[in-house]
Amino acid sequence: MIYRSAMGVHWNEKEHYLYHNPSVEWDVLQWYKQIISAVKNEYEIALVITSDTVYENLDKHIKIILQNGL
Secondary structure, eight states, rough: OOGGOOOOOOTTTTTTEEEOTTSSOOOOOHHHHHHHHHHHHHHHOOOOOOOTTOSSOOOHHHHHHHHOOO
């Protein structure tokens, strides 16, 4: 029910992942922060990157930034 937060973040029920509203043109880091914030606001849960985190279609330098905590 993350869509209720009206922050442009959605849940793919079939494949089990969060995704953003493609009509808003933000960069990867802006969307990362938005998703983290939406989950925190809606569920009071802090998402964290772990060794099990799977990255798809991200540049290597973005992965490094995310892994180092922005």
